[in-house]
Each structure stands twice: as structure tokens, then as C-alpha cells.
Amino acid sequence: MAAQTTIAKGKxxxxxxxxxxxxxxxxxxxxxxxxxxxxCIFIALTVLFPIMWVVSQSFxxxxxxxxxxxxxxxxxSLDAYATVLDKPTRNPVTFLELTFNSLKLSLSTSFFxxxxxxxxxxxxxxxxxxxxxxxxxxxxxxLMLPSVATLVPLFTTLNQFRTGDTGDDFNLRNSLWGxxxxxxxxxxxxxxxxxxxxxxxxxxxxxxxxxxxxxxRNQVFFKVIxxxxxxxxxxxxxxxxxxGWTEFYFSWQFLTNPKDFTxxxxxxxxTGQYARTTPWSQFAAFxxxxxxxxxxxxxxxxxxxxxxxxxxxxxx
Amino acid sequence: MATGNxxxxxxxxxxxxxxQRTKDTRSAYMYVLPAGIVMTIITLYPLLFQVYMSFTDxxxxxxxxxxxxxxxxxxxxxxxxxxGDTLTNLIPNWDFFRxxxxxxxxxxxxxxxxxxxxxxxxxxxxxxxxxxxxIYRAIYILPVVIPAIIIATVxxxxxxxxxxxxxxxxxGIFGIFGVPAASFQIPWLDNNQPIxxxxxxxxxxxxxxxxxxxxxxxxxxATGALQSIPKDLYEAAVVDGATxxxxxxxxxxxxxxxPMLPFAIxxxxxxxxxxxxxxxxxxGNPYGKTELLVTQAYKLVNVNKLFGLAAAxxxxxxxxxxxxxxxxxxLAKFTASAD
Numbered sequence: 001m002a003a004q005t006t007i008a009k010g011k012x013x014x015x016x017x018x019x020x021x022x023x024x025x026x027x028x029x030x031x032x033x034x035x036x037x038x039x040c041i042f043i044a045l046t047v048l049f050p051i052m053w054v055v056s057q058s059f060x061x062x063x064x065x066x067x068x069x070x071x072x073x074x075x076x077s078l079d080a081y082a083t084v085l086d087k088p089t090r091n092p093v094t095f096l097e098l099t100f101n102s103l104k105l106s107l108s109t110s111f112f113x114x115x116x117x118x119x120x121x122x123x124x125x126x127x128x129x130x131x132x133x134x135x136x137x138x139x140x141x142x143l144m145l146p147s148v149a150t151l152v153p154l155f156t157t158l159n160q161f162r163t164g165d166t167g168d169d170f171n172l173r174n175s176l177w178g179x180x181x182x183x184x185x186x187x188x189x190x191x192x193x194x195x196x197x198x199x200x201x202x203x204x205x206x207x208x209x210x211x212x213x214x215x216x217r218n219q220v221f222f223k224v225i226x227x228x229x230x231x232x233x234x235x236x237x238x239x240x241x242x243x244g245w246t247e248f249y250f251s252w253q254f255l256t257n258p259k260d261f262t263x264x265x266x267x268x269x270x271t272g273q274y275a276r277t278t279p280w281s282q283f284a285a286f287x288x289x290x291x292x293x294x295x296x297x298x299x300x301x302x303x304x305x306x307x308x309x310x311x312x313x314x315x316x
Numbered sequence: 317m318a319t320g321n322x323x324x325x326x327x328x329x330x331x332x333x334x335x336q337r338t339k340d341t342r343s344a345y346m347y348v349l350p351a352g353i354v355m356t357i358i359t360l361y362p363l364l365f366q367v368y369m370s371f372t373d374x375x376x377x378x379x380x381x382x383x384x385x386x387x388x389x390x391x392x393x394x395x396x397x398x399x400g401d402t403l404t405n406l407i408p409n410w411d412f413f414r415x416x417x418x419x420x421x422x423x424x425x426x427x428x429x430x431x432x433x434x435x436x437x438x439x440x441x442x443x444x445x446x447x448x449x450x451i452y453r454a455i456y457i458l459p460v461v462i463p464a465i466i467i468a469t470v471x472x473x474x475x476x477x478x479x480x481x482x483x484x485x486x487x488g489i490f491g492i493f494g495v496p497a498a499s500f501q502i503p504w505l506d507n508n509q510p511i512x513x514x515x516x517x518x519x520x521x522x523x524x525x526x527x528x529x530x531x532x533x534x535x536x537x538a539t540g541a542l543q544s545i546p547k548d549l550y551e552a553a554v555v556d557g558a559t560x561x562x563x564x565x566x567x568x569x570x571x572x573x574x575p576m577l578p579f580a581i582x583x584x585x586x587x588x589x590x591x592x593x594x595x596x597x598x599x600g601n602p603y604g605k606t607e608l609l610v611t612q613a614y615k616l617v618n619v620n621k622l623f624g625l626a627a628a629x630x631x632x633x634x635x636x637x638x639x640x641x642x643x644x645x646x647l648a649k650f651t652a653s654a655d
Contacts, residue, residue: 033446039440040446047459050528120350120351122347123344123345123347127343127347139355141634144637146591146610146630148630150363152366153361157361181358182358184358185358189355264463278473
């Protein structure tokens with residue numbers, strides 16, 4: 001039988017062996033390596049070219065924002081950055097204050113969406129309780145509803161929590177807390193859904209082993225499950241952070257005190273409907289400053305995020 | 317009252333009471349409670365309020381403190397949205413079904429490109445022995461971390477009629493063949509662009525930008541899925557004489573379907589609701605042909621201040637998305653069980 005097979009597939013066998021050599025871990029032949037490298041570089045260029053354009057634009061001077069090819073027409077200048085750092089918007093608020101507000105907002109929305117989300121996700125994943133199916137379905141349903149028109153109800157709801165009506169009184173709606181709550185209302189359903197999916201892939205044997213060793217439910221959760229769920233937690237935390245960092249819609253509608261404004265709001269002022277002409281140099285400089293922290297956080301968490309995104313979809 | 321043999325655990329000596337039996341349920345509720353409370357106040361209540369608003373003519377005047385309650389208009393908002401009777405005065409180019417069909421086509425065409433490109437590039441990066449894989453992977457994910465508003469504005473500039481690189485590069489290339497540069501002032505995103513058939517030029521500009529944005533995540537998911545396909549399958553195929561292309565279509569594609577399909581559905585819904593590109597790049601031009609349901613809702617709230625109408629619009633959106641999700645889930649189950 002084997003002899004017949006060899007005769008019948010005479011030519012195929014040597015090609016087969018050649019292919020097996022390649023797939024058996026030997027390095028790629030140089031010709032193909034270079035071809036693939038060229039492809040990869042081409043793809044990288046398409047990914048990078050808008051980014052390079054923004055970087056280049058940010059180094060132009062506000063009164064001469066022209067770009068030729070990929071370099072500023074009139075030489076590199078840091079004027080745009082200086083202008084933006086000095087006076088980011090028409091409002092009396094400094095760049096540092098804007099950044100600080102954005103940080104407060106994004107760190108807290110990130111933390112709360114992950115913390116509350118993982119608790120609820122754990123319950124949905126591990127417990128069987130009455131109402132479980134219905135509640136989870138409700139969460140999925142909320143995920144699908146865009147938050148655009150929830151502006152008015154959120155506005156009126158948050159407005160209820162106030163100590164008075166003068167400018168000095170605390171008004172939940174007119175504060176970063178209120179904006180944070182509005183953001184979390186959108187982030188939580190996604191966090192619960194995502195985290196439950198990941199927790200479902202953690203084998204139950206580990207928890208059972210731990211409880212045999214004497215751990216109670218809470219200990220099992222904090223000491224066994226949470227460490228194992230780090231990739232998914234990192235992904236959810238990053239998305240929460242990005243949500244808070246880039247959010248400008250609710251901030252615009254809710255906040256009136258310039259001292260509370262965020263970076264995203266200032267950025268959105270420079271473009272879109274409300275800007276007759278976009279000041280490209282300043283916009284680019286501001287955009288780089290706004291996008292940089294998120295990119296750094298992402299690169300730091302990259303390992304976790306990749307495994308967090310892929311584990312859920314893979315059958316082990 | 318010890319009964320039973322030595323092996324019986326102590327907790328089963330007496331029959332457990334109600335408190336003991338519901339321990340798990342109570343634990344479950346404790347875990348769900350924090351998220352549940354927060355979501356009830358800031359997610360559930362606003363949604364219910366929205367349902368109420370959709371039956372009224374809630375407007376700016378009702379938002380002030382101590383303002384009058386809005387008038388009940390019953391199903392007027394809902395019928396107005398579909399027929400557009402009273403709306404064409406307030407909002408030019410109102411056509412609910414045009415917006416809906418464009419939205420569906422937009423999501424579908426994008427997702428097809430995202431998944432195909434994502435998978436192909438993932439396969440490319442998965443080639444054994446390829447140098448610099450980590451660097452490429454880090455670069456390719458960059459579009460995802462840039463805030464959407466920046467992406468939309470930058471791409472708007474890239475497709476700009478006079479200054480945009482796209483037009484300039486094309487003018488440069490074709491200038492070599494003697495074509496005058498002026499013929500490449502293509503108005504991709506303006507209102508006065510030529511419209512060929514159902515899809516305006518602006519759609520292609522948006523499509524390009526969104527493909528740039530969308531394939532990296534699909535590539536990441538595909539990479540994870542690819543790496544979990546057992547190598548023995550490929551080796552067995554090679555022994556049987558399968559070519560690279562046969563291996564791809566008979567092993568890779570079927571094995572990828574399980575993880576990619578849920579992500580494709582997620583991508584469909586995300587693209588369906590993708591606000592930033594359509595709003596900041598084309599602003600719905602020309603004449604509302606690139607308007608999505610989300611951007612129209614936003615305009616109803618922000619520009620027209622018709623909150624009751626916007627609420628009704630959102631409810632329409634909710635049901636549309638519900639139908640889409642149910643259909644795609646049904647489709648996913650159907651293809652999965654057909655394997």
C-alpha cells in the first residue's frame with residue numbers, strides 16, 4: 001500500500017517534503033521573507049500615514065500650517081504646542097487643569113466600571129439565581145441602545161441631586177461626578193458582558209480546589225479568580241479609561257464651570273459643527289497631546305489586551 | 317444528633333435551614349448589587365424616562381426648572397418619524413428609510429472588508445519565521461487607541477478637496493501622464509459632489525477611513541484564533557498533498573468561523589452605531605445621504621432640541637438593533653450547527 005501511494009504521488013512527495021520542511025520551524029527562505037516584509041511594511045505605512053500627517057502638522061506654526069509631502073512647508077516650529085499649552089480654549093482654564101480633570105474622570109470611570117463589572121460578571125458566570133437570565137438579557141439590551149438620547153433623562157435625574165440652586169451649591173449634574181456617572185452608565189453593560197465571557201472560560205476546578213482547601217466564596221473570588229482574569233480586567237480598564245478620556249458629549253451638556261472642563265471638550269471645540277474653520281496646527285498639537293497618554297497606557301498593557309481579546313473567542 | 321457515618325461532613329448533620337440553603341443566592345445578589353444599583357439609577361431609569369418622553373412633545377421649554385410638563389402626543393412622534401410629514405419643514409432631507417438602508421449597507425460593507433482584511437493580515441503575520449512580528453503587531457493596533465474625533469477630523473482633512481493628500485497624490489501621479497491637476501480637485505466630502513447612483517462619493521471616503529480603523533481589531537482576534545488551530549491539521553493536509561490555498565480554504569477558514577463570527581457581529585453593531593466618522597467627517601453630506609441613525613438622533617437632540625422626537629427615534633433604533641442582533645445570532649447558531 002505504501003509503495004503504491006509513493007508511486008502515485010511521486011512528484012507530490014518531494015514538494016510535500018519541501019513544504020513540510022518550511023512548516024517544521026526552519027526559517028523562511030530569504031526571497032519569501034523579503035516579500036512578506038515588503039507587504040508588512042506597506043501595511044504599516046498605510047496605518048501610520050494619517051498619524052505621521054498629524055505629527056507633522058503639529059510641528060507647523062499656527063499662522064503657516066501648510067504641509068508639503070510629509071514635512072511642514074515652512075520648517076519645524078513648536079509654536080502650535082506653545083499656543084495650545086498656554087491657552088487651550090477661549091475659557092479661563094489652564095492646560096494642566098484640563099488634563100487633571102480628564103485624568104480624574106478617566107481613572108474613576110475605568111476603575112468603577114471594572115470593579116462593579118467584575119463583581120456582577122462573576123455572579124452571572126458562577127451563580128445560578130432567580131432572575132439571572134432576565135437580568136443578563138436586560139444588560140445586553142442596554143448595550144444596544146445608543147446613549148445619544150439619554151441626555152435629557154440623565155440631565156434631569158442628575159439635576160435632582162443638588163443642595164441648592166445658586167452657583168455655589170453642589171449640583172451632581174454640574175460636576176465631574178455627574179459626568180462620570182453618565183459615562184459609567186454606558187460602560188457598565190459592556191464591562192459586565194465582556195468580563196462574563198472571559199470568566200466563563202476559567203475552569204471551575206480551580207475554585208473547587210480552593211474551596212476544598214478551606215477558602216470561602218469571597219476569598220476564592222479575590223485570590224483565585226481575579227488574578228486569573230487579569231487580561232480581561234486590563235482590557236476593560238483600558239476601554240473604560242479611553243471612554244472617560246475621550247468623552248465630550250455629556251461633559252459639554254452638563255458642565256458650566258470652566259474649571260471642570262476636560263481635554264476632550266477643548267478638542268471638540270476646535271472641530272466639528274461648532275468650528276467654522278479648524279486651526280489645523282493647534283488641532284494637531286492638541287490631538288497629539290490628547291492621544292499620547294492613551295497610547296502609552298495601551299502599549300504598557302498590550303500583552304494583556306491581546307490575550308484578553310483573543311481568549312474569549314477561542315475554544316480550548 | 318449525629319446521624320450517618322463518619323464520612324458525612326459536619327454541615328450535613330442537621331438538614332439545612334432556609335438561611336443556609338439560600339446562601340448561594342444571597343451571595344449572588346451581593347455580587348450583583350453594586351452594579352445593579354448603579355445601573356438602575358443611571359441606566360434603567362433614564363431609559364424608562366425616555367420611553368415616557370417619546371409619547372410627549374418634550375422640548376427645550378420643558379427642561380427648565382419648574383417648567384410645565386410636556387404635552388402628551390401619543391404616537392405622533394412615531395408616525396412623524398416614519399412619514400416625515402411635519403418634519404420636512406424642520407429638518408431638510410428627512411427620509412427615515414433612506415437613513416435606515418444606508419445605515420445597514422454601511423455596516424455590512426464595512427464589516428466584510430474588516431473581517432477579510434483582518435484575517436488575511438493575521439495569516440500574514442502568523443507566518444513562521446517572519447521577522448519583526450512584534451513591532452508590526454504594535455504598529456497595526458495604533459488606530460484603535462486614537463480618539464475617534466481625531467481620526468474623523470484627520471481623515472476629513474486627508475480627503476479635503478484642495479489641500480488633501482489624496483487629491484494631491486493622485487494629481488501628482490496622473491500629472492506624469494499629462495492630466496491637468498485641476499481635474500483632481502475631487503469634492504469627496506462636500507455637499508455639491510456628483511452623485512453616481514445610490515452611493516455618494518462621501519461614502520467611499522468614509523469607507524476608506526473606517527476600513528483603516530476597523531481591520532486591526534479583527535486582526536488581533538483572528539491572530540488569537542489562528543494560533544489555537546492545531547498544527548497537526550496542517551501537517552496532515554500537507555501529507556495529503558494540499559496546496560497552500562487548499563489549506564487556507566479547507567482548514568483555516570472553517571476553524572476561524574467560530575471565533576470570528578461573534579466578533580463580526582459585534583463589529584457590525586459597532587459600525588452601525590459609529591458616530592464620529594459620519595458626524596465629523598461628512599456631517600451627513602451630501603444632503604443627508606451619509607447620515608446614520610445615531611448622527612440623526614444626535615442632531616435631533618442637539619441641533620433641533622426635539623427631545624421627545626429624539627426619544628421616539630431612539631426607541632426605533634433600539635428595536636432595529638434588537639432585530640439585527642436576534643437575526644445574526646440565529647444566523648450564527650445556524651452556521652455553527654451546520655458544521
